[in-house]
Amino acid sequence: xxxxxxxxxxxxxxxxxxxxxxxxxxxxxxxxxxxxxxxxxxxxxxxxxxxxxxxxxxxxxxxxxxxxxxxxxxxxxxxxxxxxxxxxxxxxxxxxxxxxxxxxxxxxxxxxxxxxxxxxxxxxxxxxxxxxxxxxxxxxxxxxxxxxxxxxxxxxxxxxxxxxxxxxxxxxxxxxxxxxxxxxxxxxxxxxxxxxxxxxxxxxxxxxxxxxxxxxxxxxxxxxxxxxxxxxxxxxxxxxxxxxxxxxxxxxxxxxxxxxxxxxxxxxxxxxxxxxxxxxxxxxxxxxxxxxxxxxxxxxxxxxxxxxxxxxxxxxxxxxxxxxxxxxxxxxxxxxxxxxxxxxxxxxxxxxxxxxxxxxxxxxxxxxxxxxxxxxxxxxxxxxxxxxxxxxxxxxxxxxxxxxxxxx
Numbered sequence: 001x002x003x004x005x006x007x008x009x010x011x012x013x014x015x016x017x018x019x020x021x022x023x024x025x026x027x028x029x030x031x032x033x034x035x036x037x038x039x040x041x042x043x044x045x046x047x048x049x050x051x052x053x054x055x056x057x058x059x060x061x062x063x064x065x066x067x068x069x070x071x072x073x074x075x076x077x078x079x080x081x082x083x084x085x086x087x088x089x090x091x092x093x094x095x096x097x098x099x100x101x102x103x104x105x106x107x108x109x110x111x112x113x114x115x116x117x118x119x120x121x122x123x124x125x126x127x128x129x130x131x132x133x134x135x136x137x138x139x140x141x142x143x144x145x146x147x148x149x150x151x152x153x154x155x156x157x158x159x160x161x162x163x164x165x166x167x168x169x170x171x172x173x174x175x176x177x178x179x180x181x182x183x184x185x186x187x188x189x190x191x192x193x194x195x196x197x198x199x200x201x202x203x204x205x206x207x208x209x210x211x212x213x214x215x216x217x218x219x220x221x222x223x224x225x226x227x228x229x230x231x232x233x234x235x236x237x238x239x240x241x242x243x244x245x246x247x248x249x250x251x252x253x254x255x256x257x258x259x260x261x262x263x264x265x266x267x268x269x270x271x272x273x274x275x276x277x278x279x280x281x282x283x284x285x286x287x288x289x290x291x292x293x294x295x296x297x298x299x300x301x302x303x304x305x306x307x308x309x310x311x312x313x314x315x316x317x318x319x320x321x322x323x324x325x326x327x328x329x330x331x332x333x334x335x336x337x338x339x340x341x342x343x344x345x346x347x348x349x350x351x352x353x354x355x356x357x358x359x360x361x362x363x364x365x366x367x368x369x370x371x372x373x374x375x376x377x378x379x380x381x382x383x384x385x386x387x388x389x390x391x392x393x394x395x396x397x398x399x400x401x402x403x404x405x406x407x408x
Contacts, residue, residue, distance in 0.1 A: 009083075010083065010146065012081055012082055013080070013081035013139070013143055014139075016136065017081065017136065017139050017140055017143060018080040018081050019080070020127075020130055020131055020136060020140050021076060021080040021081050021140060021143060021144065022076065022077060022080040023130045024123065024126045024127055024130050024140065024144070025073050025076045025077055025080070026077070027126045027129065027130065028073060028122060028123065028126055029073055029077075031122075032069065032070075032073070035069065035118065035119065035122050036065065036066055036069060038118050039065045039069070039114070039115040039118050039119070040061075040062050040065060042111070042114040042115070042118060043061055043062075043065055043111030043112075043114055043115060044058065044061070044111075046110050046111050046114050047061065047108050047110070047111050050107075050108055054187065055187075056098070056186075056187060057095075057098055057099070057108070060091075060094060060095040060098045061095060061108075061111060063091045063094075063095070064091050064092050064095040064112075065111070065112075065115050066091070067087060067089050067091035067092060068087055068092070068112065068115060068152075068155060069115070069119060071084070071087045071089065072084050072087070072119075072147070072148065072151050076147070081143055081147070083147070083150065083151075084147060084150075084151045085154065086151070086154035086155045086157065086158040087151070087155045087158075088155070088158045088159070088162075090216070090301060092155065092158075092159055093159070093162055093246075095159070096159045096162040096163045096166065097162070097166055097245055097246050097249070099163055100163055100166040100245075106160050106163055109156055109159060109160065112152060112155070112156055112159075113152070115152075116148060116149070116152040119148055120144070120145060120148050120149075123144045123145075123148065124141060124144075127140050127141050127144060162246075165247065166245070166246050166247075175243075175244070177199050178199065178200055178201075178241075178243055179243060179245075180199070181195075181196055181199035181200050182200070182243055182251070184196075185204070185283055185286055185287055186287050186290060186291075188287065191283070193205050193282065193283055196283060200241055201241075202239065202240075202241040202253065202255065203255060204282065204283055204286055205281070205282055206255050206256060206281065207255075207256060207279050207280060207281040207285060208253040208254060208255060208256075208279065208280065208281070208285055208286050208289055209235065209253070209254045209276060209277060209278065209279040209289055210251070210252065210253050210254075210276075210277040210286070210289035210290040210292070210293045211231055211251075211252040211253075211254065211274055211275065211276045211277070211293055212249065212250070212251055212252070212274070212275045212290075212293045212294065212296075212297045213227050213228050213231070213249070213250045213252060213272065213273075213274050214246075214248055214249040214250070214272070214273060214275075214297065215248040215249075215271045215272045215273065216248070216271075216301070217248070217271050218247070218248065219247075219248050219271060219272060223272055224244070224248065224249070224250050224272065225242075225250075227272050227274065228240070228242055228250055228252055231252060231254065231274065232252075232254060235254045235256070236256060239255055240252055240253060240254050240255060241253040241255070251290065251293075253286060253289070253290070272308065273297075273300060273308050273309070273310070274308060274309040274310070275293045275294070275296035275297035275300055275309075275310055275311075275312075276293060276296065276309060276310070276311040276312065277289035277290060277291070277292030277293035277296065277311075277312050278292055278311075278312050278313065292312040292319075293312065295312065295315070295319040296310050296311065296312045296314075296315055296319070297310075298319075299315045299318055299319060300315070302404075303315070303404060317398070317401070318401055318402065321398055321401075321402050328402050331398075331399060331402065332399045332402050332403050334386075335386075335392065335395050335396060335398075335399035336384075336385065336386075336396070336399050336400070336403065337384060337385060337386035338384040338386075339381055339384035339385055340403060342380070342381070342384055345377065346377050346380050346381050346384075347381070347400055347403065348367070349363065349367055349369070349374055349377040349378060349381070350377070350378060350381040350396070350400060351397070351400040351401070351404075352366050352367055353374070353378055354393060354396065354397040354400070355397070358393075360374060360375065360378075
């Protein structure tokens with residue numbers, strides 16, 4: 001029997017055991033910071049040599065570990081004891097692609113096994129705290145062990161398949177050489193502009209505007225290339241550099257950096273999106289513009305979709321404010337207080353009101369609501385804020401923007 005079939009075949013637990021499991025998961029979530037810190041420390045130690053070679057993988061490994069814990073926990077809060085599907089979230093898939101980009105193999109996934117063992121140890125400890133009934137405790141431990149092991153096995157199977165598929169695309173020697181050169185530049189490794197230009201077949205001394213073209217779903221053959229070609233044509237780039245890093249993702253550098261006006265002219269294509277960095281010159285600009293495009297992509301995935309193209313200029317404040325997610329969450333909680341848990345329309349109305357320089361009439365028009373309704377929502381928002389709105393309009397406005405990407 002494979003791990004995937006195991007994850008789909010057991011029967012739902014009795015109601016009493018399901019209730020105990022939900023309570024155990026609640027305790028684990030309350031103490032999640034300690035578990036996540038332990039997983040980070042253990043995973044980093046297991047992969048210490050690899051991370052010394054590619055320090056940039058650390059953030060991706062940390063994000064993947066957090067995602068794996070939270071996906072399993074939240075699934076069991078909703079449906080305690082039922083099989084949890086493999087976690088093929090953006091965090092895990094991005095991590096898998098980073099592994100390929102840096103030239104590593106599946107051995108780096110050993111950190112996931114370490115996380116599995118720590119999670120099981122924590123779950124066992126919590127199980128003893130939520131019941132002292134020996135028979136119920138035995139059933140609970142068996143169920144938690146079965147669920148965690150099957151979930152991790154399925155997740156590893158999915159990530160490994162992604163790594164192998166992505167690596168297969170890089171077997172071409174020229175593509176591998178370009179990928180290696182790009183990785184060196186992005187990591188700030190010593191490489192001359194002359195050597196980088198030779199390896200890439202692209203003049204790195206010029207100004208560049210970096211873009212990431214991607215879809216979170218499977219796309220038809222040629223779709224990514226079509227959007228990439230449109231970008232190059234509309235930006236006036238004579239010879240863009242394109243690196244296909246996954247079946248549905250391409251990194252692009254538009255030589256010349258003429259990216260203004262692209263968003264107005266780019267024809268949207270179903271499911272395909274573009275994140276655009278600002279123009280900058282040389283190797284440092286090559287790296288900086290791509291970093292901005294990556295930050296833009298991270299936020300674009302979480303923000304309400306307004307268009308198929310998002311530029312760094314649109315999200316710069318959010319990118320800076322949410323770089324440290326834990327600190328950003330603390331800022332939102334301290335600034336908004338009870339408003340953070342208020343109905344979404346109350347927060348949305350206050351956000352529009354502040355963006356419209358506190359103009360009630362324009363806010364009502366944009367919210368498609370009567371002035372009295374808007375006024376009532378604003379009064380409700382003021383009552384929920386821990387400090388007077390007039391004293392902290394900038395902080396409240398920023399907290400509302402950050403909450404849009406962190407609350408989900």
